Amino acid sequence: MSNGDSFERHRIVVPGELIVEGSKYRAGFGTFKEQDKLYASIIGFSEIRGNNNVYVVPFSGPYVPKVGDIVIGKIINTSIVSWKVDIDSPYTASLHVSNVIDRAFNPLKDNIKNYFDIGQTIVGEIIAFNRTRDPVLSIRGKGYGKLRGGKVIKIASAKIPRLIGRKGSMINLIKEATKSQIVVGQNGLVWIYTKNLEDEKLLIKIVKKIEQEAHTSGLTDRVKVLIEKEKKEEIN
Numbered sequence: 001m002s003n004g005d006s007f008e009r010h011r012i013v014v015p016g017e018l019i020v021e022g023s024k025y026r027a028g029f030g031t032f033k034e035q036d037k038l039y040a041s042i043i044g045f046s047e048i049r050g051n052n053n054v055y056v057v058p059f060s061g062p063y064v065p066k067v068g069d070i071v072i073g074k075i076i077n078t079s080i081v082s083w084k085v086d087i088d089s090p091y092t093a094s095l096h097v098s099n100v101i102d103r104a105f106n107p108l109k110d111n112i113k114n115y116f117d118i119g120q121t122i123v124g125e126i127i128a129f130n131r132t133r134d135p136v137l138s139i140r141g142k143g144y145g146k147l148r149g150g151k152v153i154k155i156a157s158a159k160i161p162r163l164i165g166r167k168g169s170m171i172n173l174i175k176e177a178t179k180s181q182i183v184v185g186q187n188g189l190v191w192i193y194t195k196n197l198e199d200e201k202l203l204i205k206i207v208k209k210i211e212q213e214a215h216t217s218g219l220t221d222r223v224k225v226l227i228e229k230e231k232k233e234e235i236n
Contacts, residue, residue: 087189160188
């Protein structure tokens with residue numbers, strides 16, 4: 001256990017364990033704060049970055065941003081000229097207005113919330129990250145921006161390549177079978193939009209099957225069998 005105001009990095013902590021005490025520390029991913037005491041909410045390693053932000057890195061391996069990654073996230077805070085975006089990572093992404101619009105922005109006249117507001121879901125690209133500062137997002141690209149409606153489901157980020165498939169083969173198979181729109185984030189978040197509840201249930205079942213069996217061979221064939229079975233049951 002940490003003693004007083006001293007912080008011990010890379011220490012194994014369990015839920016409810018005191019990590020550090022002191023008003024200068026801020027609660028980050030995997031932690032919570034009660035008065036001046038900061039506790040772990042998950043099992044993992046204690047860590048600290050920028051401005052005394054304390055967080056816990058889970059053993060299961062959280063998503064670590066890389067430049068060029070396409071990620072899905074939720075707006076959690078705004079400032080005069082930027083947004084903070086939760087990308088389901090120990091690192092909170094920053095989105096500056098200059099990476100959203102291609103014209104001059106005047107904070108005295110323009111309201112940043114007219115573009116994105118807290119709680120909205122977006123898709124964008126990581127354009128800068130070096131672990132010493134928050135990753136920087138941009139949505140100035142085709143297909144980037146606000147995701148309207150639909151639902152976000154989560155899988156292990158390590159399983160995303162299997163969900164996409166070679167040259168997009170698996171994700172295209174799923175889209176065709178469910179007649180749905182799908183946006184895949186390399187951070188393990190997947191946005192789906194279907195026309196009816198039956199297709200949504202099938203889509204989620206397929207995605208979870210891929211996550212559970214990503215390490216096995218013959219997965220594409222088993223997914224096809226699952227789709228055929230579910231479609232027959234719908235008809236009957």
